[in-house]
Amino acid sequence: MDTPASASDYAFARLGPEDLDQLLALERQCFTHPWTERQFSLGLGNKAFFVFGLKHGPELAAYCSFHAVAGEMEVLNIAVAPGLRRRGLGRRLLGLVLQICRKMGIRQGYLEVRRSNAAARALYASFGYEECGVRKGYYPDNGEDAVLMRLDLPTPQPESDRPDAPDPDPAQPQGEPS
Numbered sequence: 001m002d003t004p005a006s007a008s009d010y011a012f013a014r015l016g017p018e019d020l021d022q023l024l025a026l027e028r029q030c031f032t033h034p035w036t037e038r039q040f041s042l043g044l045g046n047k048a049f050f051v052f053g054l055k056h057g058p059e060l061a062a063y064c065s066f067h068a069v070a071g072e073m074e075v076l077n078i079a080v081a082p083g084l085r086r087r088g089l090g091r092r093l094l095g096l097v098l099q100i101c102r103k104m105g106i107r108q109g110y111l112e113v114r115r116s117n118a119a120a121r122a123l124y125a126s127f128g129y130e131e132c133g134v135r136k137g138y139y140p141d142n143g144e145d146a147v148l149m150r151l152d153l154p155t156p157q158p159e160s161d162r163p164d165a166p167d168p169d170p171a172q173p174q175g176e177p178s
């Protein structure tokens with residue numbers, strides 16, 4: 001299958017158990033300590049756990065998992081297939097996820113990221129995430145620090161003020177973030 005020219009050509013969708021095999025394959029390509037099948041399966045059975053992805057046809061190109069409860073969300077992971085990076089997929093995916101979170105009434109976002117992960121830190125900062133703390137020596141594999149980041153999500157404008165605004169449903173494919 002040809003690679004799409006633009007990040008906007010990928011379909012955005014909530015992922016479920018039927019995507020588990022592709023999710024695990026992508027996870028193993030992207031992380032030295034990937035989540036296991038059991039971790040994803042437990043997560044996918046939890047109402048507060050969400051995984052969204054970008055697909056080209058049936059092929060999963062990127063995913064973002066997050067946990068949402070009591071007006072707060074935490075990005076657990078975001079990953080783009082190695083051969084598809086620096087094409088805007090990560091930006092599009094995180095933008096759509098944050099748009100959905102705003103519509104869900106979430107007002108604050110948190111995450112932790114390895115200090116050495118310049119790409120992810122730059123991506124998060126470009127959405128307004130700010131550093132709010134450090135967990136020294138947090139990662140057991142190499143003793144690296146975790147940088148904690150926080151984002152205030154603005155309240156969405158009332159729909160009546162935005163007649164053209166998309167109305168994201170976490171279960172459905174979405175359009176571009178507003």
Ligand SMILES: CC(C)(COP(=O)(O)OP(=O)(O)OC[C@H]1O[C@@H](n2cnc3c(N)ncnc32)[C@H](O)[C@@H]1OP(=O)(O)O)[C@@H](O)C(=O)NCCC(=O)NCCS
Nearest residue numbers: 030078079080085086087088089090091113119120122123
């Ligand atoms: C982090 C990651 C998801 C970014 O995805 P991506 O699709 O390549 O990112 P995009 O092309 O959408 O880039 C968006 C922004 O991220 C930042 N960025 C992405 N890759 C970068 C890199 N290699 N170096 C510096 N900044 C980078 C830039 O700010 C970029 O904006 P710009 O293109 O205007 O400069 C991807 O690198 C990845 O999957 N990494 C491995 C998994 C991982 O570490 N996930 C984070 C766990 S916390």
